[in-house]
Amino acid sequence: MRLKWLRNYLGITLGAVLTALALNMFLIPNKVAAGGVSGLATVLHYLFGLPVGMTMLALNIPLFVASVKVLGAHFGINTLFGAAALSVAIDVLAPYTPVLTHDLLLSALYGGVLSGIGMGIVFRFKGTTAGTDLAAAIVNKLLGVSIGQSLLAIDFFVIASAGVAFASAELSLYALISLYVTSKIIDLIQEGPSSAKAFIIITARPAVVAKTIMEDVGRGVTFVQGRGAYSGTCREVLLCVVHTSEVTRIKELVYGIDPRAFVILVDAHEVLGEGFTRGKF
Structure with missing residues (x-):
């Protein structure tokens, strides 16, 4: 039992590190805010100079508290651990992580792939990184809107906000590409290849x-x-x-x-x- 517990936390940590690398190497330096709390934190980083990781943690804490009050305390320690691990990994690795490309298409594609692998591993080991998943669950509970539609609306709002903040519709379009790639890779990691x-x-x-x-x-x-x-x-x-x-x-x-x-x-x-x-x- 303890070995399984340790394996899960090591898996969540590995997934968080890979996701952090995707953000630091591809997405954040190129202002590709591909939805979610990370996308919102990227926008705030460029507007106010705030560190992305700690901004994500600051956004996730009230979301977690609200979700416990609205939905009940069934998210568990794995959610808190995943959110904290990702936030810390982003800020700790940022000074040492090279930016591999400034081509927006390459950034969207490779950032989406690596982020999808990382998030897929986190989910595979029974963890989450909180974020918009919790927000969507709250909206579903309070307003009756499906989680899928809530996630889509929230991610669209974040991507649109990034386009306005950066005064570039093009960046929003690349963010959509990255979001789509990430979702497909997460499914692939979760379900395995179709063999x-x-x-x-x-x-x-x-x-x-x-x-x-x-x-x-x-x-x-x-x-x-x-x-x-x-x-x-x-x-x-x-x-x-x-x-x-x-x-x-x-x-x-x-x-x-x-x-x-x-x-x-x-x-x-x-x-x-x-x-x-x-x-x-």
């Missing part, structure tokens, strides 16, 4: 299709009971997860048996179990 595909197959010959897939490809198939909403017809739906290299073979087998089969193919992230990665929690 597999999931087939959902509706066919008039489910038993034959399932037997053929199991014998010819060596993949397991699960029968799921389904009923058509319009026709009311009950039939077995096939669920099968395969490696990407096996997709074409599965399609050939299914349509060779039933040319009228209805097939849905979706990405499957972090598949755990027999024939794939063994789960470790």
Whole structure:
């Protein structure tokens, strides 16, 4: 238990350091305020000369207090630790961190990628860095606006404010690119790369299709009971997860048996179990 606790805090610290490097090397020096508390702190840094890390901490503390009062004390020490670790890392590393580029597009892209990796690691180890996530949760509780819409509105406000403060719509556009890249990388770190595909197959010959897939490809198939909403017809739906290299073979087998089969193919992230990665929690 203690080892798992230590691993989580080391992971949160690593993620915070990577995020701090992204801000110091790419985003802050180029005035790319990609939403969130870090974006707002970047704006305040250039307007009033305030240190970004401590400004973030100063903004996060009242947010944390308000969230505890409105939402209850379920955020825990991990949130406080993550927010503090990021704030300290930004200010401590700033004097020693080189600025790698002043090209705005490169800054937005590489800053977004590195920030996404860092934030993804923080989330992966059950931490957060507080910030606009807490603000969005408060808005959701008080006004009933969804968390996704609240986050979008808050980030848009921060990015728009940066554009006004820096008198540059172009900087806001680059900030949007960085925000988008960060969100995609966070999802990738959280879910893992799409190394597999999931087939959902509706066919008039489910038993034959399932037997053929199991014998010819060596993949397991699960029968799921389904009923058509319009026709009311009950039939077995096939669920099968395969490696990407096996997709074409599965399609050939299914349509060779039933040319009228209805097939849905979706990405499957972090598949755990027999024939794939063994789960470790």
